Amino acid sequence: MELERIDDVTWRVPLGTVAGMRVPGIVYGTEPLARRAVDDRAVVQVANVATLPGVVRASYAMPDVHWGYGFPVGGVAAFDPDDGGVVSPGGVGFDIACGVRLVRTELTWPEVAPRIGDLVAALGRETPRGTGRGGRLVLGRDDLLRVLADGVRLPLSRGIGNEDDATFCEDGGTSEEARPEQVSERALARGERQLGSLGAGNHFLEVQVVDAVHDGHAAGVFGLSEGQVCVMIHSGSRGLGHQVCTDHVARMDRLAPSLGIALPDRQLACAPLAHEAAERYLGAMHAAANFARANRHVLADGARAALEAVFRRSARDLGLRLVYDVAHNLAKLEEHDVDGSRRLVCVHRKGATRAFGPGDPSIPAAYRAVGQPAIVPGSMGTASYVLVGAATSEARSFGSTCHGAGRVMSRTAAKKRQFGAELARELEERGIALAPAHVGLLAEEAPYAYKDVNEVVRSCEEAGLARTVARLRPVGVVKG
Amino acid sequence: MGGHELLEHTADVGIRAWGDDLEGALAEAGRALVELMGCAASSVTGTRRLLVAGDDPGALLVGLLDELIFVCESGDGVRDVAVSRTDEGLLASAEVGPPDPAAEGLEVKAATFHQLAVDERADAVEVRVFLDV
Numbered sequence: 001m002e003l004e005r006i007d008d009v010t011w012r013v014p015l016g017t018v019a020g021m022r023v024p025g026i027v028y029g030t031e032p033l034a035r036r037a038v039d040d041r042a043v044v045q046v047a048n049v050a051t052l053p054g055v056v057r058a059s060y061a062m063p064d065v066h067w068g069y070g071f072p073v074g075g076v077a078a079f080d081p082d083d084g085g086v087v088s089p090g091g092v093g094f095d096i097a098c099g100v101r102l103v104r105t106e107l108t109w110p111e112v113a114p115r116i117g118d119l120v121a122a123l124g125r126e127t128p129r130g131t132g133r134g135g136r137l138v139l140g141r142d143d144l145l146r147v148l149a150d151g152v153r154l155p156l157s158r159g160i161g162n163e164d165d166a167t168f169c170e171d172g173g174t175s176e177e178a179r180p181e182q183v184s185e186r187a188l189a190r191g192e193r194q195l196g197s198l199g200a201g202n203h204f205l206e207v208q209v210v211d212a213v214h215d216g217h218a219a220g221v222f223g224l225s226e227g228q229v230c231v232m233i234h235s236g237s238r239g240l241g242h243q244v245c246t247d248h249v250a251r252m253d254r255l256a257p258s259l260g261i262a263l264p265d266r267q268l269a270c271a272p273l274a275h276e277a278a279e280r281y282l283g284a285m286h287a288a289a290n291f292a293r294a295n296r297h298v299l300a301d302g303a304r305a306a307l308e309a310v311f312r313r314s315a316r317d318l319g320l321r322l323v324y325d326v327a328h329n330l331a332k333l334e335e336h337d338v339d340g341s342r343r344l345v346c347v348h349r350k351g352a353t354r355a356f357g358p359g360d361p362s363i364p365a366a367y368r369a370v371g372q373p374a375i376v377p378g379s380m381g382t383a384s385y386v387l388v389g390a391a392t393s394e395a396r397s398f399g400s401t402c403h404g405a406g407r408v409m410s411r412t413a414a415k416k417r418q419f420g421a422e423l424a425r426e427l428e429e430r431g432i433a434l435a436p437a438h439v440g441l442l443a444e445e446a447p448y449a450y451k452d453v454n455e456v457v458r459s460c461e462e463a464g465l466a467r468t469v470a471r472l473r474p475v476g477v478v479k480g
Numbered sequence: 481m482g483g484h485e486l487l488e489h490t491a492d493v494g495i496r497a498w499g500d501d502l503e504g505a506l507a508e509a510g511r512a513l514v515e516l517m518g519c520a521a522s523s524v525t526g527t528r529r530l531l532v533a534g535d536d537p538g539a540l541l542v543g544l545l546d547e548l549i550f551v552c553e554s555g556d557g558v559r560d561v562a563v564s565r566t567d568e569g570l571l572a573s574a575e576v577g578p579p580d581p582a583a584e585g586l587e588v589k590a591a592t593f594h595q596l597a598v599d600e601r602a603d604a605v606e607v608r609v610f611l612d613v
Binding site for chain 1: 491543586591593
């Protein structure tokens with residue numbers, strides 16, 4: 001398979017790469033990253049997405065793209081409802097509204113360094129994690145339904161967090177398009193015990209230090225400065241979201257023969273946006289997104305409790321404040337330029353972060369002049385980044401950027417290369433305090449299993465998707 | 481004779497399972513999932529009946545694995561799985577009990593339809609399914 005070079009960081013997947021492509025694919029990234037996407041078969045998936053009805057402009061791949069199931073992870077595609085456009089639950093993924101939350105403190109690394117071991121231990125105690133663990137809040141059915149309808153409003157009504165947690169969360173912490181009645185009984189059963197739990201796999205809570213500021217003005221607006229200690233949380237909608245996706249993929253898979261849509265991969269199951277099945281999925285997806293945001297909100301309250309206990313100071317005195325909370329698995333109806341006119345399209349971002357440029361009204365007022373923050377977690381033990389949407393991002397990628405480093409190695413291969421205990425020792429030798437749920441599983445998330453996040457972020461910047469604001473390095477890791 | 485093995489995937493994990501017939505291959509895929517999730521039962525205290533509706537063998541495979549993910553996530557361990565066909569799809573019975581605390585496993589979010597394959601021959605059936613982890 002050959003990619004056509006457009007410029008140093010933009011590559012075209014030509015029509016005809018797979019049968020039935022309606023638009024080309026566009027892969028962003030340096031040549032080595034683009035080459036990896038080909039070797040990894042992610043580019044075939046980019047091309048497969050381009051066959052779906054109503055797809056507009058191009059099927060995009062962010063620089064961190066890798067082989068997924070159906071859609072690639074790191075894929076962005078938009079569909080026009082007026083042209084038979086579809087929504088595909090697999091184009092959002094099972095972990096609906098999985099995302100990242102960054103909380104700043106006014107503590108500096110020299111103040112935290114002597115207590116980092118205690119802090120990570122306390123964070124570990126306050127953060128339910130690993131497989132099959134209940135969350136910090138066990139909800140009755142009525143409260144769970146309120147979370148699905150109102151997102152972070154339920155924990156706020158119980159005195160957990162403060163108004164900034166809504167203001168600086170994407171969608172104000174509440175998606176109003178949520179339809180809790182479209183969430184199945186089984187999904188509710190999976191969610192009841194899990195609000196405020198981290199999960200496993202690549203999910204984490206990290207203590208980080210801002211170690212480089214690339215854009216002093218934007219960093220100042222976001223309240224970030226060099227040497228400052230932050231907490232980053234990466235988690236999603238847990239079993240509730242997984243079940244919503246499972247239910248609706250199965251429903252659309254059953255519908256497929258009657259819809260007459262030819263699918264190169266069954267996991268691309270989809271329904272026209274005008275179809276009742278699409279409406280039901282989107283209502284349930286937004287409800288799961290509300291759960292995901294409330295989940296990260298409640299996890300952040302655990303981090304607050306740990307910080308207060310270790311430093312014996314109040315959250316206010318510690319200067320705790322949400323920088324931003326943004327999802328990287330979501331579908332949204334947005335207005336974009338398509339063939340010279342503004343159209344309402346359904347943008348799928350699977351392993352991609354919305355990063356609108358300056359001025360968009362959906363960005364919190366305090367940040368609007370600089371753009372939408374995108375929080376990009378690196379792999380375990382490597383740098384993470386705060387980016388901000390570039391003015392060109394809408395034209396380049398429907399206002400999207402990368403979501404992380406992107407895997408390059410299977411979990412089995414990663415474990416064969418190194419034992420978890422060995423990796424833990426290495427990280428600790430580098431001064432990173434660790435609280436893993438399972439040391440044996442640690443190597444699956446080793447840095448060598450991922451691309452170089454620095455190269456991914458540089459590619460986003462060069463491609464005009466986002467600008468780099470600050471880099472953060474981990475000093476403490478709590479793993480699922 | 482049945483058996484199973486895990487398949488490599490950049491971010492996720494696949495299962496290849498085989499048996500003398502579809503029921504045998506599906507039960508093997510179920511055993512592979514339980515191993516992968518580290519949710520083996522330390523003893524058997526009961527049986528859970530799992531009903532799976534579906535129009536084709538692939539959908540039945542995905543449906544069965546999704547049922548087992550739910551069993552494991554709800555806190556039960558699984559010792560073994562037996563599968564039989566019904567008019568509507570499948571009836572599986574899972575021997576369950578307290579999970580073995582020493583077992584380590586992955587959090588599996590769901591079974592996917594990605595590259596799903598069921599190869600039914602006269603004397604053997606082989607299935608392939610990828611999981612989101």
